[in-house]
Amino acid sequence: MKLDGRVAVVTGAGSGMGRAMIEEFHAEGATVVAVDIRQDAAQATIDDLGGNSRGLALAADVSDEADAERVVGEVVSQFGRLDVLCNNAGVLDDYTTALDTTTELWNRVIGVNLGGAFFFSRAALPQMISQGKGAIINTASISAFVAGGGGAAYTASKHGVLGLTKQLAFDYGKHGIRANAICPGAIHTGMTGHLLTPEGANPHVDAAVAATPAGRWGTPQEIAHMALFLASDDAAFIHGAAFTVDGGWVLP
Incomplete structure (x- = not known):
């Protein structure tokens, strides 16, 4: 029970990697808060x-700073603490190049992927500082290192998430707060499922996945295992690191 007595908040928890993180944390003793833009999806998680679960479902738009403050306030009011924050919510941009990226698409992708991580971290930091301990885990991507895993907005947003993670670690490690990032490769989730259909297949992604040492898509549970490690005291000496869970995509 690596997270016994702790309170963990996961955004984008209505499906995919976020849902798997909630399940993993709950199994290890945490009280879990599932945050999703859809209340019904968060509640389903x-x-x-189970009926006697230690959990709460909250709806929020992570790109809205007021929603971030509201969610964190409600968590602290109800449970008295906040130990783990997983900024996992994200959106794709369908590999849209810069010339084809509209201002609306740019703002949405940056707002959710990078803005959400910033707003929720900023909201959670005062409580974590007061506790003298906390773990922030940001879902970045292999697109934080290389081009081709997404379009212009997505790649920029994930580079930004990694930079934010490092700065959080630098600024708040002295307060007992650890900030780290997970950088998934091709993970089979509801958000990426269309890429596995003939209609949505992307030759670049197919070739990249086939060329990895793993030779397959990853599962949400494999990301959740890494999140559990980073949330637990097993990672007590890890600050500002980026962990690729990508089947070896970025090895070359």
């Missing part, structure tokens, strides 16, 4: 944990 909590309901599936």
